[in-house]
Amino acid sequence: MIWWKRRGGRLEKEIQTHIDFETQENIEAGMSTEAARQAAMRKFGNVPLAVDKSREVWGWLWPERLWQDVRYALRGLKKSPGFTVVALLSLMLGIGTSISLFSVVYGVLIAPYPYSRPNEIWAPAVLGANDSARFWHPYPLREFVEIQKLSSFAEVMATSPRPVLLTGGTNPESVNGVYLTGGAFNFIGVKPVIGRTIQPFDIHAGGEPDAVVVLTYSFWQRVFNSDVHALGKKIVVNDVPYTVIGVMPPRFGWWTNDSFWLPLPMHMADDTFVHVIMRLRPGITKQVAEQQLNELNIRLAAQYPREFPKGHLRTVLLNYMDITQASGQMSASLHLLLVAVGLLLLIACVNVANLQLARTTARAREIAMRLAIGAGRARLVRLLLTESVILSVLGGALGVMFAVASTRIVVALIPPDYVPNEARITINEYVLLFSLAVSMLTGILFGLAPALRSSRPDLVETLKDGGGGATGSARAQTLRNWLVIAEISLSVFLLAGASLAIRSFVQVLRTDPGFQPERVLRMDLTLPPKQYTSLEQRNMFDRNLLQSVMSLPGVESAALGNGGMPYSNWRSSYSFEGQPSSDDRKIIVSLISSQYPQTLGIPLKRGREFTEAELENGMHVALINESAARLWPSGEDPTGRHMQIDALIGPTPESVFKAAGITPDVTIVGVVGDIKNAGLGDATVPAIYLPYTMFGPPDRQLAVRTFGDPMTALNGVREKVRELDKDLALGRPVTLDEVLGDETQQPRFTMALLTGFAALGLSLAAIGIYSVISYNVSQRVHEIGVRMALGAKRGDILKLVLLMVAKVAALGLVIGLSGSIALERIVRFQVFAKASFDATSLAMVVIVLAGTAMLAAWLPASRAGNLDPVAALRHEA
Amino acid sequence: MTTREIDNELELLQGTLDLLILQTLAFGHAHGHAIARSIERRSEEVLQVGHGSLYPALQRLLKQGLIVAEDGISENNRKARFYRLTAKGRKKLFAETSKWQRFSDAVARILAPLAEESK
DSSP: OHHHHHHHHHHHHHHHHHHHHHHHHHHHTTOOHHHHHHHHHHHHOOHHHHHHHHHHTTTOOHHHHHHHHHHHHHHHHHHOHHHHHHHHHHHHHHHHHHHHHHHHHIIIIISOOOSSSGGGOEEEEEEOSSOOSOOOOEEEHHHHHHHHHOTTEEEEEEEEEEEEEEESSSSOEEEEEEEEOTTHHHHHTOOOSEEOOOOGGGBOTTSOBOSEEEEOHHHHHHHHTTOGGGTTOEEEETTEEEEEEEEOOTTOOSSOSSSEEEEOOOOTTSOOEEEEEEEEOTTOOHHHHHHHHHHHHHHHHHHOGGGSOSSSOEEEEEEGGGGSTTTHHHHHHHHHHHHHHHHHHHHHHHHHHHHHHHHHHHTHHHHHHHHHTTOOHHHHHHHHHHHHHHHHHHHHHHHHHHHHHHHHHHHHHSOGGGSOTTOOOOOOHHHHHHHHHHHHHHHHHHHHHHHHHHTSOOHHHHHHHTTOOSSTTHHHHHHHHHHHHHHHHHHHHHHHHHHHHHHHHHHHHHOOOSSOOTTEEEEEEEOOTTTOOSHHHHHHHHHHHHHHHHTSTTEEEEEEEESOSSOOOOEEOEEETTOOOOTTOOEEEEEEOTTHHHHHTOOEEEEOOOOHHHHHHTOSEEEEEHHHHTTSOTTOOOTTOEEEEGGGGSOOOTTOEEOTTOOSEEEEEEEEOOOOTTOTTSOOOOEEEEEGGGEEOSEEEEEEEESSOGGGGHHHHHHHHHHHOTTOOBOOOEEHHHHHHHHTHHHHHHHHHHHHHHHHHHHHHHHHHHHHHHHHHHHTHHHHHHHHHTTOOHHHHHHHHHHHHHHHHHHHHHHHHHHHHHHHHHHHHHTOSSOOOOHHHHHHHHHHHHHHHHHHHHHHHHHHHTOOHHHHHHOOO | OOHHHHHHSBOOOTTHHHHHHHHHHTTSOEEHHHHHHHHHHHTTTOBOOOHHHHHHHHHHHHHHTSEEEEEEEOTTSOEEEEEEEOHHHHHHHHHHHHHHHHHHHHHHHHHHHHHHHHO
């Protein structure tokens, strides 16, 4: 760069010499020194222009010109700090929040999995004649083997998670072991950090697997302190030592985040149900594969009718991307938030556009002056464009910084159970590119339009006009007003959305769960099937445990159960009063001990509880909830009636024991109150409670109601469990308050973010209104002066300005509100199942917005009111 | 600038300035001011060289390698940049001059009767 600068210096010197020679000649011709110099200068013409043109010959001018433009633009921005700060702030908030929310959406919805080709993974769903819901259909192992043989699928793998007992450490632990078929890791296609993954050869021809295990990253960290020498070491799972063969990377979380994967024993006689996923063979369409699988399903259903829905079967392949944790509620609320952040970005852009427009109009005189003294139109447009691009690039840079901070906040707020294990939310290169595109586009769009317009003004008029005047920019004024109206209506959308989110959150908080969650501690217990090998043995353990826990000081009551604490996932078809059972109707089945209603605080509405004798002997008696009682016509008392619960005689895994001679027939002895057994947001499902001694699964939950802080009872309970069985693992203890708290996470997340966005949107809109109104006032100073001189009072001027705002705000409110009400019908079903607009929340939106608009207008209005009429009349804008 | 002046002083045609500079330098090396004066004088003050436009033209010729520049001392003992024709420049001047001659002869022949009438 130095050589062309030197060339520039030499040229200027040369031209100086030239002018000197000319001056000398003029003096010799008899002119005075001063006149001689001036004549010489005149004769030469524009020196810098000549220098520029000479240098242009060498083609090295553009970096210098660009640098000039940049310097000039920076100087211009520094000279109007108010404009710069507001524009940068708008861009920062708009761009920053869009980046961070887009990052979240990308991490959670678009690319949550590190698996190879995740969008080509399919999961089968089998539908009966009347089913509409599509659930991942579990197959028994022997059917999985049949699926593997189908020609439509290139790869098929199965997963079977089971609670396993981990011993050998300080305390025995119950963890979720994930059993996988031999080809599973190759199907998923993720490389281990160290060692190797489970391979087909780890499972022998007879189905017996080698005792090998692949660890999750966090298990490796926790148990082996990330030691590379963990390979070859052993961990004891269900009393069998397994050799560690590999460790997976941190983001890999197939069905578990913190335990390990084991090879699945391929024993066809087992009643093991597995979750199957598959990839299609190349060239095979989804329809062909579905048809082939459906034929197999029909064949299997003929053989094992209990494992399939009744009636005409249909088979559908679900894309794995559609059945993640983030599908349902989380996906809906993220999409909603994405819309919200889009609105925020729009508001920010409108703000910047508005400011640019106002600024270029104010600079019309300056621009006209530049054109008049010979600036090229192209050059001028380039100058203005440089200015807005610099502004937007700076705004984009600030936005990225803001995004880094706000992504942390969003990640902290995000409810962990609603996103896949594998999801990692970071600001990645796609998102950065997106932000760059957004910021550049904003700059160019809103820089170019005013730049083009203002570079073609009527020079004479603009210069004469003194650059201001109320008449000069009527069209620009209308445009600016519409921009403010747009801003206000966009803010109304945001506020209305936030008010819905708040309402639905409050509604969830206020929902009566039907039981009393205070002071109740709950923990999971798993009896190892290999040690507790009969129903009597398990029942004996349960009886002893209940007795010893109830003897603890501070314990009000205690109950054991499988399901009903408060949620259950065991559902069964049923029949009663001689009607046939149907797959369409399901009842929740829970196994309970005595004192269950007292421990959870569920009222008995009718009839009686189980007697000790009924519990002791596993008699076929039952309690039902009120929803189930309503299955009978109103006025009829269901107590003493009979029901048939199909699941009692259905197929069960080998680890579950049934009482000898069990029949599906139970007698109803009492009715208890409804509890929210399907989640706080959903309607209560009919439920039936049976004595725990009828049916013995290995898993149970212990609930303890205490007099004081429930956590203080924990050590006593631990002690009692250890006395009964020192190797028994106790799961993580939780209070029922915490369980209910988890339910509010999702609505809290949506509410917090929507409210945050609405607040940001509102403040941006306020800034927008403020800047437009102050600009208007400054343009109308002369007019206001005239009005005052003619006798207008301060109040009249205030009214004039505020009325101007009120008109614009009212129009914005009307548009925004009618739009929101129309949109509500769409949004409502997706996110806020129960909440809807009411007069109060709409009134709140109106008050908040109108208040903000008036507040934003007050400052410029009172400034106008306080104008000195004399000064105002002299004012030439 | 008055109308009369515009009538008498002919504006230079685009591209002809380069040729005039080369022609001026055919007599020996000269600095910028001297080139401008020389063009003016030899055209009997009819051809008005915008002094400002001289320098871009000089740079253009430098870039094309038709002239070279060197520092020297002027007639009134001042340091100045002097320009000189290169061999390539001399060849170019010769070619361009004959081309110009043919062109201007042709134009003159076409315009001649009109010129006669207006006398």
